[in-house]
Amino acid sequence: MRVNQNSFHEIQHFRQIWVWISILLSASLMWYDFIQQIIFGKTVGSNPAPDAVVIAFWGLFGIIFPVFILLFLKLETEVRNDGIYIRFFPFHLQYRTFLFKDIQHYESITYSPIKRFGGWGIRFNTAGETAYNVKGKKGIELKLKYGTVVIGTQKTEEFKRVLDSVIEKE
Numbered sequence: 001m002r003v004n005q006n007s008f009h010e011i012q013h014f015r016q017i018w019v020w021i022s023i024l025l026s027a028s029l030m031w032y033d034f035i036q037q038i039i040f041g042k043t044v045g046s047n048p049a050p051d052a053v054v055i056a057f058w059g060l061f062g063i064i065f066p067v068f069i070l071l072f073l074k075l076e077t078e079v080r081n082d083g084i085y086i087r088f089f090p091f092h093l094q095y096r097t098f099l100f101k102d103i104q105h106y107e108s109i110t111y112s113p114i115k116r117f118g119g120w121g122i123r124f125n126t127a128g129e130t131a132y133n134v135k136g137k138k139g140i141e142l143k144l145k146y147g148t149v150v151i152g153t154q155k156t157e158e159f160k161r162v163l164d165s166v167i168e169k170e
Contacts, residue, residue, distance in 0.1 A: 008079040008162040010155055012134040014069060014120075023066050030062030075134045077151060079162045084142070086132055086151060088122050096132075098142055098149060100167055105143040108160045111150065112137060120152070 036042045037054050049057070068090075076095075078085040083099040086092075113133055117123035123131040133139060133152025140159050142149045153159050 008077070008155075008159055010075075010077045010153060010159070012075045012077075012152070012154060014073055014134055020070065023069055027062045027066045030058045034058035034062060075132055075152070077153060077159070079159070079166060081166070084151070084163075088132055091122060098144060102144045102146070103142055103167070104145060106160075106163060106167075107141055108138070108156045109141045109150070110138055111141075113152070117150075 033044050033054055036044050037048065038051060038058075048054075072090055074089050076085075076087045076089065078095070083097050083102075085095040085097050087095045113120050113123070113131065117125050117129070117131040117133075120133050120135065123133070125131075127148075129148040129150065131139075131150040131152065133150065136152060136154060138154070138156045139150045139152040140156065140163070142151070151159075
């Protein structure tokens with residue numbers, strides 16, 4: 001059940017220009033190799049791969065991977081009656097739940113995803129912390145009974161306001 005007047009729902013996609021450029025550049029290389037070797041019959045490089053490998057890499061990194069990253073990869077965050085639910089689709093088919101009863105402390109933070117976690121996505125650091133983030137440097141840090149989790153958000157104030165209103169009722 002979702003919380004009615006205190007609900008929070010956010011969907012974030014990887015839409016940064018640098019993500020698009022890096023994915024499209026790598027896909028372009030696969031397309032170039034495919035066209036050169038398979039279509040024109042010209043091998044690429046001094047030690048060319050067999051045609052089957054070129055076709056497999058073209059399919060995987062020239063089509064499937066770019067479509068997967070740019071269209072399907074998303075972070076969904078919800079606040080419900082009993083906790084915070086997140087899903088990093090398609091890695092999580094089910095929501096990952098952080099129950100309110102397990103949250104010892106929470107706060108909105110500004111952090112460096114690169115310095116603290118080594119980047120964006122589902123990340124772990126040497127301190128045993130976990131991050132779920134897609135873009136930006138704002139999030140909600142949860143101090144749980146069993147560890148620390150950072151959930152990146154573009155709606156920090158709204159997320160915190162909903163958490164404040166729901167958790168104070170507990």
